[in-house]
Amino acid sequence: MKAKKTAVSKYILSEILSEMGHMVLGSKRLDHFLKYCVLAVPEVLKCDFVAISLNRLDTVHVGVGVRRSGLRLKDDFQKNVKKKIERHLKRPVIWTEAQLITLEEKGVTKVSAKAKVVSFHLHPLTVWGERIGSISVGAVSKDAFAKYHLNMLESFAEQVALGLQSFLDRNVIKEQSSKLEADKKRFETIIGGMKEGLILLDKDGMAIAVNSAASALMDSKIDEGADARDFSIKELQSDLEKKQAFEKVVFLSSPAKSTIHVRATPIFDPSNQYQGMAVILIDVTRDREIDKMKSDFVSAVSHELRTPLASIREAIALVFDGVAGDLTEKQKKCLEIALRNSDRLTRLINDLLNLSKIESGKIEMKRTSVSLEQVVGNVISTFEPQAQKAKAALKTDLDKDLPHVFADPDQLTQVLTNLIGNSMKFTPEGGEVRVAACDMRYAQASELMTHDAQLMTDRCFVEISVTDTGPGISEADQKLLFQKFSQLDTGLTRKPGGTGLGLVISKEIVEKHGGRIWIESEVGKGTSFKFTLPVFRIEMVYLDIISQQINRVKMVHGHFYLVVAKPLSPESDKKAHSAELSRIESGLKDVFGEKAVVFKYGSRLVIAVLDSDLRNTEPFMDALDKKKEEGFQVEIISYPQDGITSEELMERVLARY
Incomplete structure (x- = not known):
């Protein structure tokens, strides 16, 4: 039972x-x-x-x-x-x-x-x-x-x-799904309300979040899962592929001409594994327009002031020299003050004009191979009378066999003049100002150069410093140094005559050269201003030519071409190959004349930088066909289709050969 x-x-x-x-x-x-x-x-x-x-x-x-x-x-x-x-x-x-x-x-x-x-x-x-x-x-x-x-x-x-x-x-x-859905809606609400454009990419470069502001700036609706290579601005693609933080200003021609400031930051998980990129797009078109209006206004006013100021100064100088009659000592002192202040006002106007031109890109750098020994020597000689009068020592300490730098000699002179003049003003009697330069080709380029300069110089640069024995600068004041019209007063050694623009101009010039400028100072122990410049290599001249062309056409959202020619003779026969290169260079110059820059790239190629308005002309095409018949191997590289930086264009050129 x-x-x-x-x-x-x-x-x-x-x-x-x-x-x-x-x-x-x-x-x-x-x-x-x-x-x-x-x-x-x-x-x-x-x-x-x-x-x-x-x-x-x-x-x-x-x-x-x-x-x-x-x-x-x-x-x-x-x-x-x-x-x-x-x-x-x-x-x-x-x-x-x-x-x-x-x-x-x-x-x-x-x-x-x-x-x-x-x-x-x-x-x-x-x-x-x-x-x-x-x-x-x-x-x-x-x-x-x-x-x-x-x-x-x-x-x-x-x-x-x-x-x-x-x-x-x-x-x-279910709870997690509900929470994720709520978090997603909250996130979409937050990024949807942002004025800045935001694009989040996963580690494969696929969009996982895009707000409406980004779609509007890109002039297209970007769906989740879209490949960044299909929708991103062409100028950003190479930077995004490097998966590193970067900032860049790009110019768009559609839907309207606009200027976008792009800031990208890589995203890492707690174990430091790369997970994607966060890209912020900020429309700075209006800001740039306002800056341009301010620069144009300053430039116009400065130009208008310079002519009458020159006349006033000349008139004061004539009176001071006794042309209008004898002067009493008191009158002379008054005129000396007037002359000194008119000179100061002239310097201010010149600095304003220089800064305006630099910021607007109107100053075209003429970079070439520059001897630091020669430039430093010339600048030092102009300050020797001032140093003797101030009873201060002016010394140099340059490395032996210092390589030439790739710079505009006039702008480099201006930077050194600003820095040495600044140090002289704050160096007490019996003090010292020392200008040094050392070869830093084996140091870490990322610490001393901008991104573009690293690409261009392959970690080759020189560090220049101007050091004084003045009172030093506090950390709080150091933050003000590279701001417009900022002037420090130590209370003991302040001397009149500065415009407050010298360091700002120096910073702009150094950074446009691809270098970096900074200060090292301690109160009571003096100050050292340091900056870096790239070491000269012949390839940099060619890259600079192409970069200048990019900057010109970028402003008008245009395009241009590189005509690349190579002789068919083998490179092993150096004599014949060199003769062919020279013949090709002469031939391309005959075709284009002054309308293009033609140069030999090392011992391999001849490159002509060609404006877009020549590309589709019948004479141009006929001339190229004729050169091909004469034994030239010719390729055409276009901007921005084949690359958006000088380095990318040259990489494309070399890849085809």
Whole structure:
């Protein structure tokens, strides 16, 4: 009889477990699953109550009833059950609607309200060794649970645990999905309200977030998952591929002519693995227009002032020289003050004009191979009378065999004049100003040069410094030095005559050369201004020619071409090859005349930088065809289609040969 009951119980258990599996797959509500489990246990066990608790929930799901009746046990029994469970779980019990219901209507037995829980068993619910809760059963009769009952409870508990974990995982996923969706909407709201354009790229260069401002600036709707190579500004593609931080100003011709300041920052995860790029696009068109208007205004006013000021100064000088009659000493002193201040005003006007031209790009640098020894020597000689008068030593300390630098000699002279003049003003009597230069070709280029200069010079540069023994400059004041019209007053050695623009102009010039300028100073220990310039290489001249052409056409959103010619004679025959190069150079100069810059690139190629208006003319094409017939190998490289920097264009040139 006992074996038969056991078999029946096992059959019922298998049916229950099967139904539980269907509920896990089909039901979306955890409370329904819990209610079913609580009601199912009495079908196989002689128990008077069942309780299921979950560690992740605050409630304990409890079913209370009598196996032999459809009546609920009275409140006192519920309290006893509640105390029993709470003592084992050490957490409060909250009753749910899950109650034991039986179908048996006969033989109803009333249970006393004072009935105690005599038999009690608690089994943990575990998944992959982790306890997620427990299932408790109890009865009012003694020894209600045999071993086979507990075995079935164990099997039941395993399936309950798996089912519960499935529901919990689904709930967690649902909660996380809801949170992610809310975070996404919040993020989209934030970036959608930005005035700046924002593009987030993943590590493969695919767009994962683009705001409306970016789409408007790019004049196209950019969908998530779009490849940056398909939608990004051509001038940015090579920078984005390097996966490094950069800032750049680009000019767009569509939908309207605009100037965009681009700032890109790589994104890394906590383990320092590259995850993508954040690209900020800022429309600075209006700012640039305002700057241009200010520069034009300053330039116009300065020009208008310079002519009458020159006349005033000349008139004062004539009076001072006695042309208008003899002067008293008092009159001479007054005229000296007038002359000194007119000279100062002239310097200010000249500085304003120079700065305006530099900022607007109107000053075209004529960079070439420059001897630092010669330039430094010339500048030092102009300051020697001033140094003697101030009783200050003026010394140089230049490395032997110092390489030539690639610079505009006039602009380099202006930088040195500004720095040495500044040091002389703040050097006390008996002090020293020292100009030094050293070859830094093996130092870290990234610390001393701008990005473009690194590409151009391949880590070849010279460091120049102007050091004085003056009072030094505090860290707070150092931050003001490269701002317009900023002048420091030490309180002891301040001398009149500065315009407050010398360092600003010097900084602009150095950076346009691809270098960097900075200050090292300590109060009471003097000051050292240092800057770097690239070492000269012949290839840099060619790159500079192409860069100047890029700057010219960029302002009008235009284009130009490089005509590249190579002789067919083998390079191993150096004499014949050199003769062919010279013949090609002469031939291209004959074709283009003064309308193009033609030069030999090393011992391999001849390159002509050609304006766009010549490219499609019939004489041009006829001339090229004729040169090809004469044995020239000719290729045409175009800007910006084949590259947007001088380095990229030259890489394309060399790749084809």
